[in-house]
Amino acid sequence: MYDIGIINGKVYIDGKYNKVNIYIEDETISLISKDLLEAKTIYDCKNDLVIPGIIDPHTHFELDLKTTSSKDDFYTGSISAIYGGVTTIIDFIDPVDNALDLEANLNKRINQAKKSLVDFKFHACLKNPKGNIEEIVKKMKDLNLSTVKIFTTYSDSLRRTYDKEIKELLTYSKTNNFLVTAHIEDDEQIKIPNTFVPSDINVSRPSSSETDEAIKIAKMVQETNGNLYMVHLSSGNTIKKLVNDFPKIINKNFKIESCPHYFLFNNSKYKKQNNYLYLMAPPLRSKKEQNTLKKHIDYIDTIGTDHCPFNSDEKNQKLLKDIPFGIGGVEHSFDVMYSIFKEAIIDKMTLNVARTHNLYPKKGIIKEGSDADIFIYKLKKKKITEDHSQANYTVYQNTNVLGEVITTLVRGKFVLKDKVLFNNVGKYINEVK
Numbered sequence: 001m002y003d004i005g006i007i008n009g010k011v012y013i014d015g016k017y018n019k020v021n022i023y024i025e026d027e028t029i030s031l032i033s034k035d036l037l038e039a040k041t042i043y044d045c046k047n048d049l050v051i052p053g054i055i056d057p058h059t060h061f062e063l064d065l066k067t068t069s070s071k072d073d074f075y076t077g078s079i080s081a082i083y084g085g086v087t088t089i090i091d092f093i094d095p096v097d098n099a100l101d102l103e104a105n106l107n108k109r110i111n112q113a114k115k116s117l118v119d120f121k122f123h124a125c126l127k128n129p130k131g132n133i134e135e136i137v138k139k140m141k142d143l144n145l146s147t148v149k150i151f152t153t154y155s156d157s158l159r160r161t162y163d164k165e166i167k168e169l170l171t172y173s174k175t176n177n178f179l180v181t182a183h184i185e186d187d188e189q190i191k192i193p194n195t196f197v198p199s200d201i202n203v204s205r206p207s208s209s210e211t212d213e214a215i216k217i218a219k220m221v222q223e224t225n226g227n228l229y230m231v232h233l234s235s236g237n238t239i240k241k242l243v244n245d246f247p248k249i250i251n252k253n254f255k256i257e258s259c260p261h262y263f264l265f266n267n268s269k270y271k272k273q274n275n276y277l278y279l280m281a282p283p284l285r286s287k288k289e290q291n292t293l294k295k296h297i298d299y300i301d302t303i304g305t306d307h308c309p310f311n312s313d314e315k316n317q318k319l320l321k322d323i324p325f326g327i328g329g330v331e332h333s334f335d336v337m338y339s340i341f342k343e344a345i346i347d348k349m350t351l352n353v354a355r356t357h358n359l360y361p362k363k364g365i366i367k368e369g370s371d372a373d374i375f376i377y378k379l380k381k382k383k384i385t386e387d388h389s390q391a392n393y394t395v396y397q398n399t400n401v402l403g404e405v406i407t408t409l410v411r412g413k414f415v416l417k418d419k420v421l422f423n424n425v426g427k428y429i430n431e432v433k
């Protein structure tokens, strides 16, 4: 007898809904069948949607900024995730410039994440690694890390990795089969003088700073034939230019992630009094760019939230330089993106993420033998009114959406069942062997 039967649902497999039942044994999907079979627990979906658990490849739980830290730790952040149908997150280790610190920081993060209710994995992260690339690459291999994040900006906080090292990393990424994950903004175009206030954000971080740097990096990818993943693409101009000028590499060895907030909002928010609540890097762009981004959705490989919330009082500062950048979103990404793009968004939040970040076929798909990471989505027009993040506000409050997550299973365990939360122990998911 099976442990769990998920019956009478519309199950998302291979890009369409199927009227099949899912039978789970222990942590995995054991059988997908049209037959009605016996199981210890039967969950009747009553024709709701059954979708693979969302994988959020970009969260910042327990991010230490010295003066403050992001408001969700791995416990509260993962609760918020569960309410959004998210069953796996990929977070970051603190940036390092040498191999020794890489291992120490990874262990520190794994330790912090032990209280997570969802499964988790980490991107390695660098700050100006200079001559240490080779030993870092070696260490990544030892630690089974398949991605490494770099910043092309933040030279003021010494986190910038320079072109020579980026090129070196890209060259290694091909031979050693890893992914260079990049925050792409031209450091020289970014300025935050002491006089800038929140409404100056688009002057401080212009959209050209992203577009120009992305072109430069794309050329490097072409030259080295390396593997790159651009995080949080914000600008319609950037995606348009990349698609036009680099068709041979875009969505192949130059993958692109964007975030829900760039699709839902534009920089008219910065004209309002509460503009500080919408500050993140890169910032929201013009309405025109927002529309261009939406039109290019087919060229966005994955959706990540960049979940990094702060309280409204921390963000409510007069000067731009004093404001912690980042917003929450892990709980609302599917609601928001599904409401804009319907079924076209599902693979970008499940299958594509699993494939890109070395989690396939364990994660990202409803398939016999895969982890039983599943959520049930009830279609009904509503406004977002709930938020389980520890931050005291969400930019998504009152957003119109088409449904809600009512049940979430992580590796065969109901962690949310008909909107009732149960505790769970998330697992450190390293590479798929």
Ligand SMILES: [Zn+2]
Residues within 6 Å of the ligand: 058, 060, 306
């Ligand atoms: Zn981020």
